[in-house]
Amino acid sequence: MCEFTYAIVGTGALGGFYGAKLQQSGLNVHFLLKSDCEHVRQHGLVIKSVDGDFTLPRVKAYSDVQKIPACDVVVISLKTTQNHLLPQILPFAVKDTGIVLVLQNGFGIEAEVAQIVGSDKVIGGICFLTANKIAPGYIRHLSYKNIILCEYTQNYHPGGITERLRQIGKDFENAGIPVELDEDLLLARWKKLVWNIPYNGLSVILNATTAELMASPDSSKLVEELMYEVATGAKALGRTIPDTFIQKMLHNTAKMTPYLTSMKIDYDERRPMEVEAIFGNPLRMVQAAGTNLPKIDCLYQQLKFLDAMRTAR
């Protein structure tokens, strides 16, 4: 089997970190950037990581998608709020025999990508990574880094463990990223929502860190109820999230150092929030299955208001 070439679509904290790790491991990686392109072309990427710092003085940086060579694996690491750009990017970036790996937050994004490139080309990846971009081409990796990889199939039926999934998994493993291969993308994404929905939502709405949310009996009870609503949503789609998983999430987050969620950082920096990917898409899918998730819906409406006010005020 040939070596895969990689395109990183969106070289922020997440795309920059994983792309740099892949290139450092010896793979051929192409980075798509916007405002940082010229800087990265001249100075490369700098990774300050708990695993050890490293610099890539030369990376292949592009601002024009038409100049990226078509790659075997196109990694989507934009914020989902930028996904309206994908129809102009993916047809250029991905080989006819290539794969699009969606490393974004939330739910339902693979289905949107499948509309552009066909569902046989799509793989989903759920990332557990704490990293920030602190300057152009300068990424700080704080903790975690593992990825769960799953095949996408139409309607999110479990997709099995394919050869290409194994190869991408091996590429990341060789780059020092722990990978788990999973058959059920839908369940994996909903398990991530168990964390993302309460903490991302409430951190913005209540202007709070994860530690503050867990320290108050009122908000920690609300966090737990929201997690159980996520489990109710998964159940409406035929998937089971066990109570033990929820209790572990609560326990682990309570022990974590105070953390600002990605949505809170976006909100504080007046960037659009990933409200549709994390809240709107899951809610709509569950509503179509005839189930209401009222507290999650309440957060969704509050976040849409705050997201709109961000530009109005």
Added chain:
Amino acid sequence: MCEFTYAIVGTGALGGFYGAKLQQSGLNVHFLLKSDCEHVRQHGLVIKSVDGDFTLPRVKAYSDVQKIPACDVVVISLKTTQNHLLPQILPFAVKDTGIVLVLQNGFGIEAEVAQIVGSDKVIGGICFLTANKIAPGYIRHLSYKNIILCEYTQNYHPGGITERLRQIGKDFENAGIPVELDEDLLLARWKKLVWNIPYNGLSVILNATTAELMASPDSSKLVEELMYEVATGAKALGRTIPDTFIQKMLHNTAKMTPYLTSMKIDYDERRPMEVEAIFGNPLRMVQAAGTNLPKIDCLYQQLKFLDAMRTAR
């Protein structure tokens, strides 16, 4: 029938305004104050009102409840967050044959007052008043002023229109306050909650005026859903709030000039919010009847968090 004497327990915007109107109409009114007492004793009360300004240079002001003569009608116009003081106040302020008139926000307060003075002594009043205290003894009355008066009975069974209710109503009417006498305190209080729950809650949580909440389709939909949850709560207690009432509330508020709710003003001025009176008590009563109001409960938990953080931060 003899003329009633009045004690105003809590001379803020609401107590100061109604008490001053009663005294101006010729009644004998005694004002209980805390920090403003000395100022009001020396300078009286100044009312700047859309109905015409007036000054009462001399009012009977007390800071020591033991010095207030026991009155026929004791008007409770404290914030409900100060109600822990009532057991020390009411036994002194109310005559054996007297009445306690609860002019506070929220639900379930009459039952608490009945525990102190007996349920046969309690009347509830629902106020529709926009007024602020802008300095000691200085009250600005912006709009509305009417009151609905209802007898309180144990378990909030409809209490009929009594002679004493009529007399208090007449006293307020003579003072220029439009009064409606109603038989069903529970329904009247829940109708007020239709407005208070969404607007007080969301104005704090989303840092918004009523106008901003109504201008956004996301928040105005949430407001409407919260109003329908209030109606569901009333229904669980055997009362019907018609759809037309809800639609009128939405319509009227959308037309109102931008307005900061009382809870928002309390929050901004770092005072305790009336979370239990407006959210906690109604929720507990409905939960005891076997009904959940999940979105109201979500707001309740969020507000309790914000109320606690007010002192923690």
